[in-house]
Structure formats: structure tokens, C-alpha cells
Amino acid sequence: MxxxxxxxxxxxxxxxxxxxxxxxxxxxxxxxxxxxxxxxxxxxxxxxxxxxxxxxxxxxxxxxxxxxxxxxxxxxxxxxxNPDKAFVISVDVGLATTIVAKVDLSMKMTDKYEITTSESPEKFASELVDCVSNVCDKGNGLPSYVVISVPGLVRGDLRTAINVPLLHWVDLPLAEFVENRLKLKGIETSVTINNDAKLGVLAEVALNQVIPDRFRNIVYVLVKEGVGIGLFINGSLYVGSNHIAGEFGHMSIDPDGPECSCGRRGCWLTLVGSRELESLVRDNRLNDYLELFSVGLLNIVNGLDPDIVVISGALEEYWDNVLPALKAKLKNSALFELSSMEIIKSAFDDREGPILGGALMGLRKYLNIETGVL
Incomplete structure (x- = not known):
């Protein structure tokens, strides 16, 4: 019941x-x-x-x-x-590969698979369903939910990918695609999708014990091929009226910069993604990267006044150099005393966070908890 x-x-x-x-x-x-x-x-x-x-x-x-x-x-x-009570399939879609994980009610990731991410929605859905079917065939029963994390905009019904630029998915009814193919395999379960950074901040808020319970304003920054932002504001996940809040990656910080998928130039995400980081590090120019990164982060910090900023993804590899440099750059330009704000790296890697956040989302639905935003 x-x-x-x-x-x-x-x-x-x-x-x-x-x-x-x-x-x-x-x-x-x-x-x-x-x-x-x-x-x-x-x-x-x-x-x-x-x-x-x-x-x-x-x-x-x-x-x-x-x-x-x-x-x-x-x-x-x-x-x-109880790990035997229920499980969900949590999926994180990346540019090159997609991670498919079985996560039980005790939040243990008991099976994890990697498949190639196809730009063809039909091929992607077919290969994903084959993988989910293999999990079920191992005697696991049926998942309570399948939750898919995507690096792009998701409609508020959590069924349609509005725009996933890296894969050229536009107005894609991804949840329906996958559900229909699961039914053909005899797997009757609900499928829902969400943005990877929104799921990442959910994992941090719910599972990262380093973050004090008293913190009610948290900014989560996910650096992968681009940069995504997840927001926890005044004690609740914040998604906005159209479920697209947090798209700070599209603020233009260089009008002469590279063209973005949104049609503008110099968007933050085109300058501080993992490829840009790796390129500048090879040239021994990490500080140049951090200068660009701190410009965007400063705008967010000044605008939202968070208790803590959690950074996940590519920057974690260079954390010993990143943290003091970021603090110094923000201290010079922040509108408030930064001693009251913390900056930490994520408790999870850039794939694990969205996967655990997706699992939490599915398991909360299973437990019939009304979260108000998910």
C-alpha cells in the first residue's frame, strides 16, 4: 500500500x-x-x-x-x-556514452552498464531498452521507474527533451519512445526524464553529508562538455515556471567568443566545458580557464547569494589548484563577504551524481512522496 x-x-x-x-x-x-x-x-x-x-x-x-x-x-x-523491496533504473546520457544503473531502495548501485550514445533517438531508445531488459532478465523483476538524465532542456511534464544540443535532439518525446519499446519487451513501467544538473543537485542535497542540514541555498555546478547549474533555493529544489531554471551556461561573457547552439556568441558554457579546460591545461593556462569560469560563477553568486557552491565534473581533477584560485578571484569581486559562503567539490563524480539523483527521484515517486518540484 x-x-x-x-x-x-x-x-x-x-x-x-x-x-x-x-x-x-x-x-x-x-x-x-x-x-x-x-x-x-x-x-x-x-x-x-x-x-x-x-x-x-x-x-x-x-x-x-x-x-x-x-x-x-x-x-x-x-x-x-530494504534493498529487496524495490529498485529503479537510472540512466545518465552523455555525449559519447550512456550509463545505465540499477539502484535499489537502500541507494546501492548494484549493476552498472555502459552503452554507446547514438544521436538517432530510435537507435538510442532501442539500445537502452535492450540494456534494461537484460537487467530484468537477471531475475531482478521489474523496475519501479526508469529515470533518464539528459544534458539539456526538459519540458515540465518530465517526458520531453526540449533541446539536447550535443545530440541534436529537439522536442523529442524521449520518455514515450522508451516506454513504448519497453512494453514490446513485456516491461510495464513508467519512464521520466530530467536535466542532469537538476538531478545532480538533488543527490547533493539528499545524500552529501558534508553539506550542513542548515544550508538552505545551494548552487551546484556540473562541468562536462558544457556547464550545467542545479539550484536549491530557500530549502527547495528550484526549477522555475517552465522547468528551465539554472540555464546560466547561456549568459554571454564574451561577445566575440564562439557561437553557441542558442545562436548567441560567447556563452559561458562554450568557454568553460571539459574540452576547453583540457586544451588550456595542456598549454599550461589553467589560470586563464579559471578567469573565464570565475566570471560566470561570480554572476551566479552575486545574484543568488548561496550558502555553498558545489562543483562537480572536470574541475575536480585539479581541485588543489582550483579552490584557492577561485576563492581569490571571487573575493575580489563578490558583493558580500565570502567567508560566509563555502565552495566544495562534489561527493560524486559527474556521472554518479545525476544517476543517484535520478534514482532518488524514482524511489521517491515509488514511495509516493510529494516533493513539490519533481
Missing amino acids: PISERRSAGVPSELRERNLKTIIDVVFRYQPISRTNISKLTGISKPTISKLVGSLINEGYLVSTGKTSSGLGKRQELLSF
Whole structure:
């Protein structure tokens, strides 16, 4: 029975569902975790935690995974999501290759495959479905959802890729393409798509324990073939009215720069992608790259005033040089005291972040949690 259908006598349904969502989010982030720590982290009373956690255990969503290490006091039972309860297929589409991963409810990536990314939507969908079918044929059952991360614009219904310039996909009903082919294989499941940076910031917010829980404004910068931005604003994922918020890669910082797929010149993403980084590093010009990168990042920081900036992708390889240089460049031009803002590298690589974010999106849908934006 979906969690949202459960009711408890004497407990207002809205409060119950809010408490359940809070508990589930904390378990996703900190599993394995004890009931006592769930109560401490959520502020929900121990009796309420005991009752709601008990219902999750009885319905098979949570399982015991051992006890806390010995020390003062009684050893406490540790709980995690049940890996056998459900799984999703999370897909990250890249320019050259696509990663297909099986992720179970405990957020373990138990199978991972790599296929060539075809510019032909029909061929891509066919090869992706063959891969998903192989996962199912291994005795895994059927995925609760298939979530596809793409490096481009996605319509708000999370079914259509508006524009994926690197693959020349325009107004592509990708979710429908894949769903129809899955049905031909006897696999009945829902398919949804999302932008890679939006899924990346979801993974950071939900799983990166380095980021303090009190931080409510987070900017995620994904440097791959271009640059993508994911936003967590005032405690919620921010996608905008048309689900395209965060397209800062298309701000022009050099009117004489290279032409962008959007038709303008000198867009930030054309100057600071992984290929541009590698080219300048070969010429021993990392500082020139960071100068261009910091111009765009400064605009974002001044405009949004985040608690923290999380950087993922190609820059991580040079992090020991990147971090002090970025801090110095931003300090000279930021509109506020940068000591109040942190800059860190991602807890995940540029493919893993969107995959885990996609898995979270699918598993939350499975658990019937209303996130408000996904």
C-alpha cells in the first residue's frame, strides 16, 4: 500500500504524511541509522518515531541492519531501506556514452552498464531498452521507474527533451519512445526524464553529508562538455515556471567568443566545458580557464547569494589548484563577504551524481512522496 494511503486514528493525515516524508528523507541521507538519531535529526518525538518507523518496518520498507557499536548505554538497532523491496533504473546520457544503473531502495548501485550514445533517438531508445531488459532478465523483476538524465532542456511534464544540443535532439518525446519499446519487451513501467544538473543537485542535497542540514541555498555546478547549474533555493529544489531554471551556461561573457547552439556568441558554457579546460591545461593556462569560469560563477553568486557552491565534473581533477584560485578571484569581486559562503567539490563524480539523483527521484515517486518540484 502506498505510504500516502496509510492513516492512523487520532493523527491528522497531513501531519502524519509530513512526518513520514521527513523520516524517509533522513533515512535516505544517513542510513543505517537508529530510531534515536532519527528523532534527534528530525525533532519528531520518540513515540511518534517509534510508531511511524514501526509501520515502515511492518510494510517491508525498512529493515534492521545491525546495532550500534558497543559503548556507554544500550546498543541501538540500526535501520536502512530494504534493498529487496524495490529498485529503479537510472540512466545518465552523455555525449559519447550512456550509463545505465540499477539502484535499489537502500541507494546501492548494484549493476552498472555502459552503452554507446547514438544521436538517432530510435537507435538510442532501442539500445537502452535492450540494456534494461537484460537487467530484468537477471531475475531482478521489474523496475519501479526508469529515470533518464539528459544534458539539456526538459519540458515540465518530465517526458520531453526540449533541446539536447550535443545530440541534436529537439522536442523529442524521449520518455514515450522508451516506454513504448519497453512494453514490446513485456516491461510495464513508467519512464521520466530530467536535466542532469537538476538531478545532480538533488543527490547533493539528499545524500552529501558534508553539506550542513542548515544550508538552505545551494548552487551546484556540473562541468562536462558544457556547464550545467542545479539550484536549491530557500530549502527547495528550484526549477522555475517552465522547468528551465539554472540555464546560466547561456549568459554571454564574451561577445566575440564562439557561437553557441542558442545562436548567441560567447556563452559561458562554450568557454568553460571539459574540452576547453583540457586544451588550456595542456598549454599550461589553467589560470586563464579559471578567469573565464570565475566570471560566470561570480554572476551566479552575486545574484543568488548561496550558502555553498558545489562543483562537480572536470574541475575536480585539479581541485588543489582550483579552490584557492577561485576563492581569490571571487573575493575580489563578490558583493558580500565570502567567508560566509563555502565552495566544495562534489561527493560524486559527474556521472554518479545525476544517476543517484535520478534514482532518488524514482524511489521517491515509488514511495509516493510529494516533493513539490519533481
